[in-house]
Amino acid sequence: MAxxxxxxxxxxxxxxxxxxxxxxxxVRELKHLLREVGLPVSGTSIQWKKEDLIxxxxxxxxxxxxxxxxxxxxxxxxxxxxxxxxxxxxxxMTVDEVQKSDPRFKKYPLxxxxxxxxxxxxxxxxxxxxxDDIEAAKHLRDCKRxxxxxxxxxxxxxxxxxxLEVDIARKLHREMPPREIRRTRPEYIEFxxxxxxxxxxxEVNRQRGAAxxxxxxxxxxxxxxxxxLKKRSE
Numbered sequence: 001m002a003x004x005x006x007x008x009x010x011x012x013x014x015x016x017x018x019x020x021x022x023x024x025x026x027v028r029e030l031k032h033l034l035r036e037v038g039l040p041v042s043g044t045s046i047q048w049k050k051e052d053l054i055x056x057x058x059x060x061x062x063x064x065x066x067x068x069x070x071x072x073x074x075x076x077x078x079x080x081x082x083x084x085x086x087x088x089x090x091x092x093m094t095v096d097e098v099q100k101s102d103p104r105f106k107k108y109p110l111x112x113x114x115x116x117x118x119x120x121x122x123x124x125x126x127x128x129x130x131x132d133d134i135e136a137a138k139h140l141r142d143c144k145r146x147x148x149x150x151x152x153x154x155x156x157x158x159x160x161x162x163x164l165e166v167d168i169a170r171k172l173h174r175e176m177p178p179r180e181i182r183r184t185r186p187e188y189i190e191f192x193x194x195x196x197x198x199x200x201x202x203e204v205n206r207q208r209g210a211a212x213x214x215x216x217x218x219x220x221x222x223x224x225x226x227x228x229l230k231k232r233s234e
Contacts, residue, residue, distance in 0.1 A: 075104035160187040
């Protein structure tokens with residue numbers, strides 16, 4: 001048994017304090033210990049503040065190499081994908097169960113806060129998408145539809161064109177490939193996958209080029225185009 005313990009120490013296993021030894025300490029002392037090991041001291045509820053701090057000090061998942069920042073992490077991208085999937089089991093789980101369900105989540109002491117913030121952001125995004133869908137439906141009802149060409153509509157006067165401009169302005173192409181973007185709206189499905197993927201790439205290049213030349217040459221037309229895109233994506 002002694003040899004096992006010594007071998008674990010040689011491998012760098014963290015020497016964690018017991019919860020009973022920490023409960024006799026004040027919140028101020030616990031925060032000092034957290035700072036010493038590079039763990040966060042904020043983000044807890046008032047009622048469970050001390051227990052949360054103790055959990056951070058005794059949880060081995062929070063020790064070792066620091067995970068990448070949550071904002072740009074694979075963990076956040078994966079969690080958002082789960083939240084956007086209506087059939088995901090995550091919708092029937094508590095925050096604690098969600099964190100324990102994936103090793104990527106276990107590394108973040110503030111996961112509960114990150115989870116709640118992301119849930120709100122996803123709900124807001126769904127509302128914006130629903131609003132866009134309503135506007136698109138209104139456009140389809142009030143405007144003359146494009147005549148099919150080669151089995152699919154013309155792009156330049158189709159509502160998918162404006163919707164894609166907004167989605168690219170929101171950087172949706174950084175979160176998923178074109179074939180997945182195509183499945184996010186019924187207007188996109190009207191176009192074959194290869195055709196739509198080309199439209200996505202063209203729009204990405206167009207907005208990137210517009211931003212570049214608006215900065216370099218200060219062209220009024222391009223500046224108005226970018227300002228309009230920004231307003232529509234808010």
